[in-house]
Amino acid sequence: MAFGILRENKVEGNKLAISTLFSLESTISQRKAELAAEQNGKPLWTKRLLLDNKLLCSKISEEADELCRTLEENEDKSRNASEMADVLYHTMILLANKDVKIEDVMQVLRQRFSQSGVEKKRGRISQG
């Protein structure tokens, strides 16, 4: 009984996690659609990143470095989650820029479920 409730909570938590990514994807693509409309004043941050690939890539590198620092400097879990959120947000803008959907990324991950990293690496070496 208690196990059933725990499993249900986990399923709900997983659904919430995935719907968060879809929500963010939808907001970013809305901002992208709005770019075509006339701009009044300075664009919001997401729009600025959509318009400036150099800025976006430098933010992605910066956020990835900050994420690694949370490990190297043994920072607490909340810092780790916050830096990962920054990485996800900025990388999802890059995906939107390239018209790649988060589902396309998930599909790649799903295809790898049945394969270990060692097998994957071996496959790449024998191909190249």
Ligand SMILES: N=c1c2ncn([C@@H]3O[C@H](COP(=O)(O)OP(=O)(O)OP(=O)(O)O)[C@@H](O)[C@H]3O)c2ncn1[C@@H]1O[C@H](COP(=O)(O)O)[C@@H](O)[C@H]1O
């Ligand atoms: N998830 C985010 C998000 N994460 C970070 N940021 C902004 O990204 C900018 C740069 O982030 P940094 O980490 O460099 O911020 P920082 O203040 O320098 O601080 P550190 O944490 O690195 O110390 C800041 O202005 C943040 O507010 C975000 N801006 C927007 N979103 C989402 O995007 C949606 C649309 O946002 P806008 O259209 O840009 O308002 C929002 O509703 C949110 O859901």
